[in-house]
Amino acid sequence: MEKTSKLYAIVHGKCPHCRRGDIFTGSLYGFDIQHTNETCGHCGQRFEIEPGYFYAAMYVSYAMNVIQMITTGIATYILSGGNLDFDSLWLYVGVIFGMSFILSPFNYRYSRVILLHWLSPKISYNAYYDTP
Ligand SMILES: [Zn+2]
Numbered sequence: 001m002e003k004t005s006k007l008y009a010i011v012h013g014k015c016p017h018c019r020r021g022d023i024f025t026g027s028l029y030g031f032d033i034q035h036t037n038e039t040c041g042h043c044g045q046r047f048e049i050e051p052g053y054f055y056a057a058m059y060v061s062y063a064m065n066v067i068q069m070i071t072t073g074i075a076t077y078i079l080s081g082g083n084l085d086f087d088s089l090w091l092y093v094g095v096i097f098g099m100s101f102i103l104s105p106f107n108y109r110y111s112r113v114i115l116l117h118w119l120s121p122k123i124s125y126n127a128y129y130d131t132p
Pocket residue numbers: 015016017018019020021040041042043044045
């Protein structure tokens with residue numbers, strides 16, 4: 001039986017327990033606002049394993065945001081030909097905030113995926129459930 005790789009499960013937002021069920025409803029950039037399922041439709045794993053558990057995902061999302069803002073700032077600097085005039089301040093502010101707005105669904109999703117896959121010792125992969 002073919003098993004699901006951890007990378008696949010992370011990229012596609014699959015359940016950390018069975019790597020089959022979806023953690024989220026809807027798609028990353030669909031018209032429906034994505035929600036987190038309460039339990040895995042495949043193996044029944046609870047995603048919010050204790051009340052307020054996803055509060056911790058805020059810290060992950062914050063760290064992602066900081067990294068993205070720094071990267072975007074550096075990219076803007078390079079692409080604008082090293083322009084650091086005071087007049088270009090709004091260019092930086094606009095690009096950085098535009099970028100974090102565009103990436104917010106991405107951050108919502110992957111901060112929770114990272115929390116569930118890497119920072120949750122209580123949830124581990126069980127190959128027994130990794131079957132269609
Ligand atoms: Zn599952």
